[in-house]
Amino acid sequence: MKTPMIYSEWVDILNILKNRTNDEEVLEVMKKGTIEWQSGVAERLTKRLINIVNERMQYAIDKYQSVKYYDERRFIQSLLNLRKELKFLSEVLNIAIIPEKDREQYRDLVVNQANIIQNSLEESAKNDHSGKLLSIVKNHRVNNF
Structure with missing residues (x-):
């Protein structure tokens, strides 16, 4: 995989990221990538990256929600x-080409979403009178990265 240095190369890498293939390799290439951060290019690249992260986050949430909590092994694996996906996406938004102030703001979007999901899981698990579901949710936190 070629290290991206111009906008079109970044588009190619982001398309691979969008397709959820070779995530670790894509992240390494993105970390090494460079680009001249200028008006126009920066906005287009950022918009594309944020949209892909949002799509992947929604896909991960949908995939999690398709698993029933009464299958303990599958439920834990889905958590x-x-x-893992939320952690990966926060790392994607922490690449060096994004200015530091923006990087923190974008990463916080994923962290905040992870916190919202975790709080929602814990609130829902409180309805399980055995306490087992709450224990699982707390021991396998989605925001622990």
């Missing part, structure tokens, strides 16, 4: 997969 871990969701956490």
Whole structure:
């Protein structure tokens, strides 16, 4: 995979990111990538990146929600997969080409979403009178990254 240096190369990498293939390799290439951060290019690249992160986050949430909590093993695995994806997306938004102030703001979008999801899971789990579901949700936090 070629390290992106111009906008069109970044578009190619972002398309691979969007397709959820070779995530680790894509992240490494993105970390090494460069671009002249100028008006127009910066906005287009940022908009494309944020849209892809939002799509992937929604896909991960939908995938998690398709698993029923009464299948404990699959439920735990779905929590871990969701956490892994959220962590990955926060790392994607922490690449060096994004200015520091923007990087923190974008990363916070993922962290805040993870916190909202975790709080929602814990609130929903309180309805389980056995306490087992709440224990699972707290021991496999999606915002622990």
